[in-house]
Amino acid sequence: MADGSVRNRSGDVYKPSVLRGYGAHLERHVLPALGGMKLDAVRRRDVQALCDRLVADGASPSTVRNAIMPLRVLYRRALRAGQVTVSPLEHLELPAVRGVRDRVASPSEAAQLLAALPVGDRAIWATALYAGLRLGELKALRVSDVDLDAGRISVDRSWDAREGAIEPKSRSGRRRVPIAEELRAHLAKHLLRSGRRRGLIFGRSETRPFAHVSLRERALRAWAVAELQPIGFHECRHTFASMCIAAGVNARGLMAYLGHASIQMTFDRYGHLMPGNEDEAAELLNDYLRRSCRTGASEEK
DSSP: OOOEEEEEEOOOOEOOOHHHHHHIIIIIIIHHTTTTTGGGGOOHHHHHHHHHHHHTTTOHHHHHHHHHHHHHHHHHHHHHSOOSOOOOOOOOOOOOOOOOOOOOOHHHHHHHHHHHOOGHHHHHHHHHHHHHOEEEEEEEEBGGGTTTTTTTTEEEOOOTTTTTTEOOSGGGGGGEOOOOOHHHHHHHHHHHHOOOOSSSSSSSSSSSOOHHHHHHHHHHHHHHHHTTOOOOOOHHEEEEEHHHHHHHHOOHHHHHHHOSSSSSHHHHHHHGOOSSSHHHHHHHHHHHHHHHHHHHHHHHO
């Protein structure tokens, strides 16, 4: 593909950064151990020995799993092509990755975090917090993608450090995200202040994206002065998801706005935040009925 990405048979795209990561893991971990073997000669015990060796060398659980990820991709393709009949990646004993609780900012905290930032940086962080865009999507966002009148952001591309603008990593990554009033105010002020009418909306220029390391450093300094707990871009995405759920956005809508490839991914990631008991369901229904009754009474007068 022209942007350096590779589309697989399911239609999803391997981003250039992912391909570079796969290549690095192959060179560093896989090829030294298994490079002399044919695909159909590799057995599960060979891959298990590689994983055990990495653990013995002090590699973290995530590193072990990432090291064999390119092998999983290779064997999936080999199975489809009929080059092998079984994958040696099945039923491996891998070290457990201990989950880390994701930081989620409350609505009031999100507003405080934004208010503490330099004025020129607020719209970028606001778009992360209130629209859930990934860092690469923020970098690739263009002025023409933001329709304040219609109240939506069109996410049609991401950004790679080497390749520049690239396609989203999956079909579902291309999506439309609603613009909340809080975000609308930040975007309107940003566009008025920058005077930009085309090109990258947050870029250092129309064609050069913002430098996220510098942006992050400025934010950390500002939040330290304000004595606020820092937040990262991926945590901003979690915050957006939690706000949507708290506001009553259903799982199907949340899946679309986040650009998830399946609703199962949304449930796996955010199901614990969704209303799940009778009391919560009753309260949601009560709120809806109260609003509907008030509207109906007003129309009858």
